[in-house]
Amino acid sequence: MQRRKKTDGINTSSRGSVFSFFSGAGFLDLGFEKGGFEIVFVNELHEPFLKAHKHARGGMGLKDPRYGYNHGDMGALTEGNGKKKLSTFLSDAKKRGEITGFIGGPPCPDFSVAGKNRGSRGQHGKLSGIYTKLIKQQKPDFFVFENVKGLYKTELHRKYYDNLKKQLRANGYVTTERLINALEYGVAQDRARIILVGFKKELLPMEDPEVAKQFLEDYFPWWGSKKYSLDQIKPTTKQVKVKKMPEEVTVNFWFKKNDVLNHPNSKHHFQPQVIQKFRTIKEGDVSKKSFKRLHRDRYSPTAAYGNNEVHLHPFRPRRISAAEALAIQSLPKNFSFPSDMTLSDMFKAIGNGVPFIAARAVAKDVANFLAIKDSLLPKG
Secondary structure, X not given: OOOOOOOOOOOOOOOEEXXXXXXXXXXXXXHHHOOOEEEEEEEEOOHHHHHHHHHHHHHOOOOOOOOOEEEOOHHHHHOHHHHHHHHHHHHHHHHOOOOEEEEEOOOOOOXXXXXXXXXXXXXXXXXXXXXXXXXXXXXXXXXXXXXXHHHHHOHHHHHHHHHHHHHHHHOOEEEEEEEEEHHHHOOOEOOEEEEEEEEEHHHOOOOOHHHHHHHHHHHOOOOOOOOOOHHHOOOOOOOOOOOOOOHHHOHHHHHHHOOHHHOOOOOOOOOOOOOHHHHHOOOOOOOOOOOEEOOOOOOEOOOOXXXXXXXXXXXXXXXXXXXXXXXXXXXXXXXXXXXXXXXXXXXXXXHHOOOHHHHHHHHHHHHHHHHHHHHHOOOO
């Protein structure tokens, strides 16, 4: 029987303090905020995204992060004054007896099949390594790493991903991972992502790291917030014909839920000069890379609005609005962007973000594990 050790005075029943990196407009942050944690630090390089983050939080009545918003390259937080400042914030949170966590989804086009596919050699691909370095340096109690399935499924990128996990385990973390799909949580979007979660081994006080790993795999409540299986929702063949599915994962459900025609961002959509092509594409035809027309009674393809990918309104001769794209990402009705934000930045922020409901589900799974783990540890 493995012996239990103390957990350094950490109050695992308190609301955890989460430090967010690659925060974008704050979709993942909001999920953790509503899933049992407090966002205490936000880092984002692109200033329009950070402005949108602040605007959305203010509009929803959420207070500013305790340690503020940091506008800048995350690499600066791994050295010099940036490293020292972050360490001070983390130490303060720990002195309060709070569980501390890092969350982040490094920009992923270098690992995406539909993107640049440059892997760890790409400018964005390197950011996953910087995030790993930051975790190793600061040693939060837990971390969450989100990325495209290409990092997990593609053989070339998988070697890089496995090396990152190896580094984290060598620096005192026990990890577990799953390939999830937003559909499974009730999001009207077919979006698969790899989620890696790690906990400091002090929180799983077992002498044998393999025993700790197995304990985490056995008891971490993956799918604890899952509502559907993909077999219930996704058709087995590539066809335009609609398959009967739960109303909750349909575009029309979310458009109505968020009252998209009266949303602050309802008028924010691109206005092409030539719309004749839009009229010829049938509702539900998402067979091509671009100009995919959504279907009212189905879910949306992945909300990825870069690389010339265009989603059309189910029956109107136009591209979808920012309000409609936010609904597809399952954001609450009162989440909105500043009116002076450019359309390009709006849709880039939306495409980069984690669906809110899926983010909240992962947060709840982490919170639930932290709440129950001590009662499950072997005695003696």
